[in-house]
Amino acid sequence: MASPSLAEAAVLRNVSGFSFSAAAGPLPDEVAADVAAACRAGRGSVLSLPFTSPAFRALQEETEACLRRLLAIPDRFRVLFLAGGASAQFALLPLNLLGTARQASYVDGGHWSRRAIAEARRYAEVSIAVQASGRIPDVGEWRVDPRAAYCHVTSNETADGLQFRELPVLPVPLVADMTSDLLMRPLDFARLSLVYAGAQKTIGTPGLTLVIVDERLLGRARPETPRVMDYAAQAAADSRLCTPPVFPIFVAHRMLHWIEARGGVAVMAEAARRRSDAVYAALAEGAGTYVMPVDRASRSHVNPCFRLADEAQTALCLQAAEAAGLHDLRGHPDVGGVRVSLYNGVADAAVDALVAFLRAFARRHGLRAA
Structure with missing residues (x-):
């Protein structure tokens, strides 16, 4: 052999x-079995599902509807199904959210926070709102720049083992990288203005990035932002301005319904x-x-x-x-x-x-x- x-x-x-x-x-075994069956060869395989087809549009709509139910997402938030991975959002956040501002605040909580900070400094003047090294300080110790277009936090630091179990109320829009704990905790969207997450850890396979953004933050992209990376343009096109990640959306659909079925x-x-x-x-x-x-x-x-x-x-x-x-x-x-x-x-x-x-x-x- x-x-x-x-x-x-x-x-x-x-x-x-x-x-x-x-x-x-x-x-989970039952989700994996369902996905494997959908990948069968020939006509009808999810691997060759056209993103322009009515079947895919129904799939995307059902996926978004289930996500909204699970997280109680308010109507004013738009859900974007994007490619590029969560790390791409490190650059796309300042490109999309700065508008006429130059300042952004970031929480330094560990390895992935620092990766986001380093990328943001290519586009913005970044101030550190709080340093969380092994301990998350009380919100009274945070120093958020009032001129900041937003404050960014990595809700769960996978490399360091530190998690912001409660997200604070801040005087500027709060943006959270929730790649490793989305759908693992309830969220209060009264405190959040944007959530983003790669799907591969908690709700699927690599290739899909979810961006859940308050529509009041749309339309602020810098002129040089590529159109397919402009949140407002993607929202207007229902995330189909370019080819969306069809197969990972299918897997997320099955995983979201598995979560819902279990409570x-x-x-x-x-x-x-x-x-x-x-x-x-x-x-x-x-x-x-x-x-x-x-x-x-x-x-x-x-x-x-x-x-x-x-x-x-x-x-x-x-x-x-x-x-x-x-x-x-x-x-x-x-x-x-x-x-x-x-x-x-x-x-x-x-x-x-x-x-x-x-x-x-x-x-x-x-x-x-x-």
């Missing part, structure tokens, strides 16, 4: 265990809290082995992150996890440590297996607390 390709080997590896990858969340966002939020509590409890039991760098009140329900005594101990832990069928736990390359991702599609059995492993590893290889 021929050796499997790298891609096949990756698939086989994850079939034989559980993936906790931060890059993309798993689809909606409140149920997803409770599952995330319950799963993360179990992981944090196991880490606390191994306090001589595991170090949690984020303050308890600021720890993410989505991406628990922790460290071990040194690189050798970290490598041993990751190697043992792989042997136990627990994959993709290595921390972000720029941050290090160990990272767990508990997106909507992660099975309870995966979390149970991880918790049992963390306890066993601490007993067998851990360093006892003094």
Whole structure:
């Protein structure tokens, strides 16, 4: 028998265990089966569904309607189905929202916040509203520039394990990158003016970026903004100014309806809290082995992150996890440590297996607390 390709080997590896990858969340079995059936060869395959067809327009409308129900999105917000990934929005936000202003405020909460800040500085004068390093300061400590066109926050820092569980009321429009916790928590759109998210972590596959924007922010794009990247132009064309990401929209449609059938966002939020509590409890039991760098009140329900005594101990832990069928736990390359991702599609059995492993590893290889 021929050796499997790298891609096949990756698939086989994850079939034989559980993936906790931060890059993309798993689809629930029933959603994956439904998607696979829709990819059948021949006429009627979703892989060749024309975006100009009535069938696709109905699909897009149903997807948006379900999203609006799940998040209670007010009528004044427009939902855009875009390509380009969430990182593209790091540039598109200032291009679309600055208008005649030059200033924008950003919250520095970790790796992805800093990526957004660096890109925004190419277009705007960026002030740091608050620095959240391991702890989220009270909103009274925030210093938002009143001249700012908007204030940007990354609601959940996947690389650092820090999450803004409550979003504040601010004197300027609040913009949130929710790539890693959209549809995992209720939202208050009285506090938000724009939400954006790549779909691959919590509601689908790579290739779709959702932008949920208050229509009062439309029409402010700089003249040099490409038309297909202009929020107002895309809103006017129902996200079909250029070819939309048809297949990822189909997957999001199935995933959104799966969430709704299970009770909606409140149920997803409770599952995330319950799963993360179990992981944090196991880490606390191994306090001589595991170090949690984020303050308890600021720890993410989505991406628990922790460290071990040194690189050798970290490598041993990751190697043992792989042997136990627990994959993709290595921390972000720029941050290090160990990272767990508990997106909507992660099975309870995966979390149970991880918790049992963390306890066993601490007993067998851990360093006892003094």
